[in-house]
Amino acid sequence: MARRSDHTRDELTKLILDSAFNLVSKSGYTQVSTRKIAAEIGYTVGTLYNVFTNLDDIFIHVNARIIDMLLNRLKAVIDQEAVPEKSIYLLAEEYLKFSREDYNLWNILFEYRFSNKQILPNWYTNKIAELFDLLEGVISDIASNKTSDIKSTTAIIWAGIHGICSLGTKGKLARIKLDNPEVLVKQFINGVIANLN
Incomplete structure (x- = not known):
């Protein structure tokens, strides 16, 4: 996945949390991973780790x-x-x-x-x-x-x-x-x- 920089850090934080929240709500926390969150928002997993320490x-x-x-x-x-x-x-x-x-x-x-x-x-x-x-x-x-x-x-x-x-x-x-x-x-x-x- 290509590196993106379409969003500010605050926007990216919100995107990640909205995605994680929606995934948990829909499928339960056992079905959530950083890889799934990254795929849903169109960023690399590495980008998530630039914003959050871990899952x-x-x-x-x-x-x-x-x-x-x-x-x-x-x-x-x-x-x-x-x-x-x-x-x-x-x-x-x-x-x-x-x-x-x-x-x-x-x-x-x-x-x-x-x-x-x-x-x-x-x-x-x-x-x-x-x-x-x-x-x-x-x-x-x-x-x-x-x-x-x-x-x-x-x-x-x-x-x-x-x-x-x-x-x-x-x-x-x-x-x-x-x-x-x-x-x-x-x-x-x-x-x-x-x-x-």
């Missing part, structure tokens, strides 16, 4: 975009519902919906394993923290017992919802005749919230 680096930026999408969806839910006790159920429903509607995007967030040498930048870990902060804020508003360990409760609720969601998207709940994740999530949240009050 991990590209996926960090793709994941950041996905986190922003998810944050926007979850914030919209909170903006529509002022009652925290209702918000938490709506957040869980939106999370389940996201995992179904955009499974490949949801999946890369949790299934892709960065190499041990890959250092996650602070701006990326801060984005992840934003997701937890959002849920933590709702849980804090619900808790009448302010001495409760809100951080631990947030982690428990997220892990429970995510676990149910993960089992549901992989068809594992149907095997044990529990094929309605929404009902399970609601029952789970009910139990945790009861301990907050």
